[in-house]
Amino acid sequence: MSDAAATIPVVIRALRETNCSECALNPVCLPPAVDETDLDQLDSIIERNRPLQRGAHLYHERQPFEAVYAVRSGAVKAYTTLPGGEEQVTGFYLPGEIVGLDALGGGSHSSSAVALETTAICTIPFADLERLSQKMPALQRHLLKLMGQEIQTDQQLMLLLSKRSAEERIASLLLSLSARHKRRRLAENNFRLPMSRSDIGNYLGLAVETVSRVFTRLQQTGVLAVDGKEISILDREQLCHVAEPATSAHDCPGA
Amino acid sequence: MSDAAATIPVVIRALRETNCSECALNPVCLPPAVDETDLDQLDSIIERNRPLQRGAHLYHERQPFEAVYAVRSGAVKAYTTLPGGEEQVTGFYLPGEIVGLDALGGGSHSSSAVALETTAICTIPFADLERLSQKMPALQRHLLKLMGQEIQTDQQLMLLLSKRSAEERIASLLLSLSARHKRRRLAENNFRLPMSRSDIGNYLGLAVETVSRVFTRLQQTGVLAVDGKEISILDREQLCHVAEPATSAHDCPGA
DNA sequence: CGCCAAGTTGAACACCATCAATATTTGTGG
DNA sequence: CCACAAATATTGATGGTGTTCAACTTGGCG
Numbered sequence: 346m347s348d349a350a351a352t353i354p355v356v357i358r359a360l361r362e363t364n365c366s367e368c369a370l371n372p373v374c375l376p377p378a379v380d381e382t383d384l385d386q387l388d389s390i391i392e393r394n395r396p397l398q399r400g401a402h403l404y405h406e407r408q409p410f411e412a413v414y415a416v417r418s419g420a421v422k423a424y425t426t427l428p429g430g431e432e433q434v435t436g437f438y439l440p441g442e443i444v445g446l447d448a449l450g451g452g453s454h455s456s457s458a459v460a461l462e463t464t465a466i467c468t469i470p471f472a473d474l475e476r477l478s479q480k481m482p483a484l485q486r487h488l489l490k491l492m493g494q495e496i497q498t499d500q501q502l503m504l505l506l507s508k509r510s511a512e513e514r515i516a517s518l519l520l521s522l523s524a525r526h527k528r529r530r531l532a533e534n535n536f537r538l539p540m541s542r543s544d545i546g547n548y549l550g551l552a553v554e555t556v557s558r559v560f561t562r563l564q565q566t567g568v569l570a571v572d573g574k575e576i577s578i579l580d581r582e583q584l585c586h587v588a589e590p591a592t593s594a595h596d597c598p599g600a
Numbered sequence: 601m602s603d604a605a606a607t608i609p610v611v612i613r614a615l616r617e618t619n620c621s622e623c624a625l626n627p628v629c630l631p632p633a634v635d636e637t638d639l640d641q642l643d644s645i646i647e648r649n650r651p652l653q654r655g656a657h658l659y660h661e662r663q664p665f666e667a668v669y670a671v672r673s674g675a676v677k678a679y680t681t682l683p684g685g686e687e688q689v690t691g692f693y694l695p696g697e698i699v700g701l702d703a704l705g706g707g708s709h710s711s712s713a714v715a716l717e718t719t720a721i722c723t724i725p726f727a728d729l730e731r732l733s734q735k736m737p738a739l740q741r742h743l744l745k746l747m748g749q750e751i752q753t754d755q756q757l758m759l760l761l762s763k764r765s766a767e768e769r770i771a772s773l774l775l776s777l778s779a780r781h782k783r784r785r786l787a788e789n790n791f792r793l794p795m796s797r798s799d800i801g802n803y804l805g806l807a808v809e810t811v812s813r814v815f816t817r818l819q820q821t822g823v824l825a826v827d828g829k830e831i832s833i834l835d836r837e838q839l840c841h842v843a844e845p846a847t848s849a850h851d852c853p854g855a
Numbered sequence: 856c857g858c859c860a861a862g863t864t865g866a867a868c869a870c871c872a873t874c875a876a877t878a879t880t881t882g883t884g885g
Numbered sequence: 886c887c888a889c890a891a892a893t894a895t896t897g898a899t900g901g902t903g904t905t906c907a908a909c910t911t912g913g914c915g
Contacts, residue, residue: 425755429846433759447755450748455755475741482734492747493705499754500680500702500710504688506761507805511871542894550762552872557895573880573894591684766903797862807904812863828862828912 364388373441373528374415375469378487387484390473393417396465403444403458403466410448412470416440419464420539423447423456424547434548436498437461437540439525446495461539506550514549515559516588519569523578524598534578563587619643628696628783629670630724633742642739645728648672651720658699658713658721665703667725671695674719675794678702678711679802689803691753692716692795694780701750716794761805769804770814771843774824778833779853789833818842 365376365388379387396419397403403414406426414421421438435456438444444466448454478485505514527533538545546556563569568584570577578584585597620631620643634642651674652658658669661681669676676693690711693699699721703709733740760769782788793800801811818824823839825832833839840852 425759427759427763427846428844428848431763431846433763435755435758447748447751449744450750450752451745455752475737479734479737479740482730485734485740486730489704489743489747490706492744492751493702495705495751496702496747496754497705497710499751499758500688500690503690503754503758503761504680504682506758507802508682508686508688541892547762553894554873554896555871558871561895589683591682591686593683808862809864809905810903813903816863 363393365391368417370415370417370441370529375443375484375487378484378490379481380483383481383484386477386481390470390477391415392468392470394466394468396463397460399460399462399464401460401464403460404448404454406454406457408454410445410452410454410471412468413443413445413474414458415467415469416442416444417465417467420461421458421464421466422461422540422544423458425456432547434544437522437544437548439522439529439539441529442525443491446492449492461544511549511551511555511559512562512587513589514551515545515556516563516584518545518549519576519578520584520588520598527598534581536576538574538576618648620646623672625670625672625696625784630698630739630742633739633745634736635738638736638739641732641736645725645732646670647723647725649721649723651718652715654715654717654719656715656719658715659703659709661709661712663709665700665707665709665726667723668698668700668729669713670722670724671697671699672720672722675716676713676719676721677716677795677799678713680711687802689799692777692799692803694777694784694794696784697780698746701747704747716799766804766806766810766814767817767842768844769806770800770811771818771839773800773804774831774833775839775843775853782853789836791831793829793831 364385365371365374366381366384368374368376371377375387376384403421404411416438418440420440421444422434423436423438423444424432424434427433435447438458444458445454447456474484474488478488505517509517522536522538523533526536540548542556542560543553545551546553549556560569560571563584564571566583568578568580568587570579582597585592619640620626620629621636621639623629623631626632630642631639658676659666671693673695675695676699677689678691678693678699679687679689682688690702693713699713700709702711729739729743733743760772764772777791777793778788781791795803797811797815798808800806801808804811806814815824815826818839819826821838823833823835823842825834837852840847
């Protein structure tokens with residue numbers, strides 16, 4: 346669509362930048378929490394490693410907690426491994442979002458995090474971050490805020506899992522992804538799913554086949570255009586209605 | 601059972617105390633996070649209000665964030681109200697546990713909290729707590745830790761909701777309640793459910809009827825003795841097996 | 856004693872999981 | 886660049902688990 350072209354330079358810039366103040370993700374990452382004058386201090390503790398290949402891990406379950414990670418480009422999946430060996434996907438993280446906060450609870454990670462595609466990350470050693478946040482109340486507050494948001498996100502998901510039908514769950518996920526793209530000034534109606542159908546099903550508590558069927562149905566009813574992992578939202582209002590039939594419509598984000 | 605008698609004095613003491621250092625919940629509440637020498641500072645910011653009646657609210661959804669609350673006795677239910685008007689229970693809080701952390705995300709509460717029975721609470725104004733935690737790194741770390749634990753608890757629940765059968769969900773809830781009783785040195789095999797069947801169903805994503813049926817079944821198989829809200833765990837090992845059939849048994853907490 | 860809320864039990868149905876077969880995409884090496 | 890294998894995705898048929906609707910029982914409290 347028309348706005349896709351405009352977004353390409355943003356992505357490229359984000360990959361190139363080596364400090365927060367010039368990073369394209371600046372407005373959606375950590376920086377809004379700190380004064381401009383303090384930004385260089387934050388900058389100085391951040392490590393920018395080379396990009397991770399698809400399938401490479403940021404950290405593994407039970408590893409000691411060393412850092413939190415800001416996604417710069419690509420996408421990350423967090424999951425836990427259950428006693429029986431099965432996997433439970435606990436979240437997806439897109440550029441500008443912070444991964445690894447789960448470890449604050451017990452000193453070690455309660456989940457693993459893996460790159461879903463080639464992914465660039467900023468590593469923020471927790472010891473440094475904690476020290477810095479002592480000096481900068483705004484940063485400390487932001488940290489707590491991020492954790493609070495994680496809690497709220499999780500509770501939203503609990504709600505989906507315990508009360509919503511397959512269609513409602515998938516429509517909600519698509520709207521969430523759409524909103525997060527919009528936040529980064531990317532096209533909100535056209536995007537690529539970084540995760541497999543199987544990951545989606547796992548995350549939403551559905552069988553792969555059900556995910557597939559729902560996509561097909563949403564396509565047949567003209568709500569979506571689906572081409573593999575490429576998604577186009579054709580009728581956003583209808584999609585909102587599918588996501589929350591109870592809602593009195595028209596409080597549908599963006600159109 | 602035999603340990604029930606030993607627990608009564610603990611409960612009574614907890615209600616009477618007016619400072620943390622003498623509170624019976626001391627080992628499971630905030631205090632372990634701070635030096636003994638700093639405990640009086642924590643004490644000084646805590647307000648101990650008169651007990652809440654059953655049905656009274658600690659706070660309502662969308663209310664500005666003013667404080668977090670430590671449950672001293674009784675029990676609290678947290679829930680959100682969905683667009684359609686339905687309720688979604690997000691958690692139960694027992695003595696020694698902290699309620700209200702959800703608001704750290706956005707400055708206002710994303711859920712409501714209500715007393716399930718007569719409940720005594722300690723109110724900890726957040727402004728004071730934040731100020732204090734600036735001065736006491738251990739307290740700050742503990743705050744983050746509590747939030748991290750909340751995240752982990754939520755993720756455990758997501759797991760239950762997305763992958764577990766009705767029996768597994770209820771068995772898991774009972775084991776969780778049992779463990780939390782044990783932590784307070786109360787009988788781990790005999791306790792009273794503070795919440796209704798309907799709350800349980802709502803929390804676990806099940807219909808009330810299903811909850812009822814599962815209780816009946818667990819009773820018929822000799823795993824539980826159920827008398828209204830009074831629960832006795834008769835065969836803990838079996839209950840663990842119901843909760844997690846995949847687990848190779850014998851890593852069942854307590855017996 | 857009688858009322859209302861909460862809990863239990865039964866029967867029919869719906870939704871989604873599962874199994875199975877086929878199609879499509881992705882990745883790899885010739 | 887094509888060919889092949891493997892992984893991922895789609896589609897159909899069937900069945901189980903839990904929901905829904907309904908009737909009935911129990912318990913708390915005026």
